[in-house]
Amino acid sequence: MSERDSGSSGRAKATSRAKTSDQAPFGAFVRKPVEKSEGKAKADVVPVASGAAEMRPETAESWPADVVEVGKIVDAYGLKGWVKVAAHADAGHGGDALLSAKRWWLMQGHERRSTPSLQAKTHSDSVVAQLGGVADRDVALAMRGTRIYISRSEFPALEADEFYWVDLLGLDVVNVAGVHLGKVADMIDNGAHSVLRIEYPATDKSGKPVTGERLIPFVGVFVKTVDQTAGLITVDWEADY
Structure with a gap:
């Protein structure tokens, strides 16, 4: 089944359900819904060697470009x-990046830090984790509000024809006739499937330049191909829809 065929949003399968958050500036990175197998528990992250289990300060220069x-x-x-x-996405729908990543990149206010994730697991509707350099409850409480980033290279691999939202943003969109429809500016989850929000240059009635918008359901009947290498999505959608 392709992303288009499933209808999801973080892992954007052209049809899957995803949990989004207003806090996710890059769009949810969730994957398509998957069947949960009873009795199969998520494994904790492999413990990090004690010598490496420390939090360290970071700068804008040391911050990875792909977080x-x-x-x-x-x-x-x-x-x-x-x-x-x-998490901005459920574990099992892309949020499992929090469970598998070896290092978390943290931003609290303007302070940047990174720390190894010693253990992480799902608990009810959230993720709980033991981080390097956080030894007691008081330190953990002081970290409330800290935003968590993970390197894109540490996201779990997807099945063929599945995509993370973050990988779709900025791609050019053309229809099957070769007409350029704009670029993907955002992804929306409407509860049934994902939707591409596409922006393109336009003019208003007075001739003033404005940004136009198209919304195309990310489902197989409309989304025909996604070529990340070429940076191109081909859709069966007319420019005047």
Whole structure:
């Protein structure tokens, strides 16, 4: 099944359901819904060697170019320094990047830091994690509001024909006749499937330049191909729709 065939939004399968958040500047990075197998638990992240389990300060220069915001620390969890995270996507729908990434990049106000994720697991509707350099509840509480980023290179691999939202943003969109319809500016989840929000240059009634908008459902009947290498999405959609 292709992203187009499933209808999702973070993992944008052209038809899948995703959980989004107003806090996600890059669009949700969730994957298509998958069947949850009973009794199959998410494995914790492999513990990091003790010598590497430290938080370190970062700068704009040391910050990876490919990081994507994936959640926010909202509270402490327990007494031993674990943190509770509100993820921008459900685990199993792309939010599992929080479970598998070895290093989390953190921004609190204007302060940048990074830390190894020693353990991370799902708990109810959130993710809880033990981070390097966070040894007690007081330190964990002081981290509330910290935004979490993960390197795109650490996102879990997808199945063929599935895409993360962040990889679709900025792609050119043309129809099957070769007419350029604009660029993907955002992805929307309407509850049934994902929708491409496309922007293109236009003019208003007075001839003033404005930004036009097209909304195209990310489903197989409309989305024909997604070529990330060429930066191009081909759709069955007329320019005057």
